[in-house]
Amino acid sequence: MESDSEDEIPSLVPAKLKPVPVTLITGQLGAGKTTLLNYILTEQHNKKIAVILNEFGEGSAMEKSLSISQKGKLYEEWLELRNGCLCCSVKDNGIKAIENLMKRRGKFDYILLETTGLADPGPIISTFWLDEELCSDILDGVVVVVDAKNGLSDLSENLNEGISVPVRQVALADVILLNKTDMVDKEAIEKIFSKIKLINSSALILKTSFSKVNLDKILDLEAYSGLKENRIKHLVNEIANMEIKDYSKESICTVTLKLNTEIPKAALDKFMELILWKEDLKNVKGDHIDLIRAKGVVYTGNEYLMLQCVHGNYDLLAIKPEEHVQSALIFIGRNLEKETMMDLLTKCIKEIKRT
Secondary structure (H helix, E strand, C coil), X not given: CCCCCHHHHHHHCHXXXXXXXXXXXXXXXXXXXXXXXXXXXXXXXXXXXXXXXXXXXXXXCCHHHCCCXXXXXXXXXXXXXXXXXEEEECCCCHHHHHHHHHHHCCCCCEEEEECCCCCXXXXXXXXXXXXXXXXHHHEEXXXXXXXXXXXXXXXXXXXXXXXXXXXXXXXXXXXXXXXXXXXXXXXXXXXXXXXXXXHCCCCEEEECCCXXXXXXXXXXXXXXXXXXXXXXXXXXXXXXXXXXCCCCCCCEEEEEEEECXXXXXXXXXXXXXXXXXXXXXXXXXXXXXXXXXXXXXXXXXXXXXXXXXXXXXXXXXXXCCCCCCCEEEXXXXXXXXXXXXXXXXXXXXXXXXXX
C-alpha cells in the first residue's frame, strides 16, 4: 500500500536532516522590511526559503490566502509560492511558527523570521539559545533594515533611561541594510552611515534601494556558530580589522579589547557576570553600564573559547583555530569605557590566578 503523502517522510527521519538556519529580519516601521520580504518571496533566486511574517500589511496580495491568529489561538496556513518559497503570517508567536514549520522540513533550506519593528529583538535571539526544541545552533544571524531618509533621527533619540529600540536593533545586527539611499543625497548617507558604524562597527553595512540585495549577503552568515572553521576565521579577521578608538564621549558605542595575556575561563566568566548582572556597575563618570552585545575569541592557555553574548545571556564555546589568535573581545552597549572594562577584566584575571 502506498504512503498517504511523501510530505510525511521528513518527519519520520528528522535525525538525518541538517539544522535549518534561521535569520531574523527587523527594523523600524517603514524602513523596508516588508519590501525586502516581498522581494524574497517573488524573485527567482533558486533558494527554498520559508518566510514567517509578523503580520501582513493592508492590501497584501497574499493576505486572503493565509489565516492569522484568532481568539488567542494560533492558526497557520502555509502558502507555497511559485519561486519555491513558503510563507505564513503569525502575530507575536514566531517561535511557535518555527516549531510547527519543522514538521515540513525538507521543503526549505532557510527560514526568515520577521520581528515587529516596535520591539527589541534581544529576547527572541535569547530564545533560540534557551529553547531546546529549536536548537540554538540554527540561529544564522540578525539582519536590520534602516531607513536612510529618517533613520538618523531614530538612532539619535536620547532616552533618560535605557536604550531606544532602533539603537538596540542596530547594536544587535550582523548585517544592516541601509535602505532608500536613492531618496537622499551623499552627505545624508555619510551621516547615517557614520552613526551606524559608531553604534555597531562590526556589522556589515549594505546600501540598498527598494531593499534589493544579493541574498548571499544576508544568508549563511553563521554569526552564532562557533564550531565552523570559516566562522572562526571570519570573527578573527573581523576583530583584527576593528578600528581601536575611544568612544567615551558617546553614549552608545562599540569597544574592543585586545590582550596578549592568557585569560582563564573562570576569569572571563567572572568578568561577564559582573558586566551583565552587577546592578551598580558604573563607568568612571558614574554612568550605569548597559551591555547589549558581545563577541570575541580568547586564549585560556589550554584552549580557545568563542564568546557570544546577547540580552543578558552569554555562552563560551571551545574552538580550534588553524593558527594562534590574539585574545580580543568586542562589546556594544551604553556608557562603555575601554579603560574601565580593561581594568575590570585585568582585575578578574589577577584574582583567578591568585586562587
